[in-house]
Amino acid sequence: MPIAQNDLEKLILKSFPDAKIEITDLAGDDDHYSVAIIDKSFTGKTRIEQHKMVNKALQGYLGDTLHAMQLKTLAPG
Amino acid sequence: MSKIFNQIQELIDNNDVVLFMKGSKDFPQCGFSAMTSHILGNLGVDFADIDVLQDMEIRQGIKEFSDWPTIPQLYIKKEFVGGCDIIKEMQESGELEQLLKEKNIIK
Numbered sequence: 001m002p003i004a005q006n007d008l009e010k011l012i013l014k015s016f017p018d019a020k021i022e023i024t025d026l027a028g029d030d031d032h033y034s035v036a037i038i039d040k041s042f043t044g045k046t047r048i049e050q051h052k053m054v055n056k057a058l059q060g061y062l063g064d065t066l067h068a069m070q071l072k073t074l075a076p077g
Numbered sequence: 078m079s080k081i082f083n084q085i086q087e088l089i090d091n092n093d094v095v096l097f098m099k100g101s102k103d104f105p106q107c108g109f110s111a112m113t114s115h116i117l118g119n120l121g122v123d124f125a126d127i128d129v130l131q132d133m134e135i136r137q138g139i140k141e142f143s144d145w146p147t148i149p150q151l152y153i154k155k156e157f158v159g160g161c162d163i164i165k166e167m168q169e170s171g172e173l174e175q176l177l178k179e180k181n182i183i184k
């Protein structure tokens with residue numbers, strides 16, 4: 001069960017309202033996305049902590065509605 | 078569940094580098110597992126490959142153990158390093174090689 005790209009973006013914005021988000025639909029099937037998120041809440045956190053924050057925001061979707069997501073997180077600056 | 082956590086902890090304690098993956102290093106069953114395994118192989122890392130598809134309890138258990146929803150998962154010297162995206166990023170930036178050298182896994 002895939003998720004539309006703008007729904008995915010809305011979902012991320014819910015937890016990271018000021019984030020810069022870049023989403024690419026890798027396969028054109030609403031099911032394999034590459035997501036890059038730049039957010040100031042990532043500052044000072046390790047990559048694992050940053051990814052966990054995003055995973056938490058997508059809880060219930062990841063691995064289910066959302067089959068595969070490549071994730072890149074960055075702190076600004 | 079605590080029994081499976083103990084089993085996972087033992088695997089991590091007894092191996093310097095452990096990759097929980099789908100399939101084995103010789104026959105990976107998923108592109109992300111294959112890529113991660115390949116990156117380690119290219120760096121000359123000798124690692125224990127744990128095929129989670131062979132054991133449903135480990136497959137579910139490792140996700141809770143690491144608080145990480147996806148496979149593969151890499152542990153180096155008992156420390157969770159990340160999944161495919163992080164490993165790929167670390168490989169591209171040279172951080173992975175540096176970490177492996179610091180931990181005396183490779184020369």
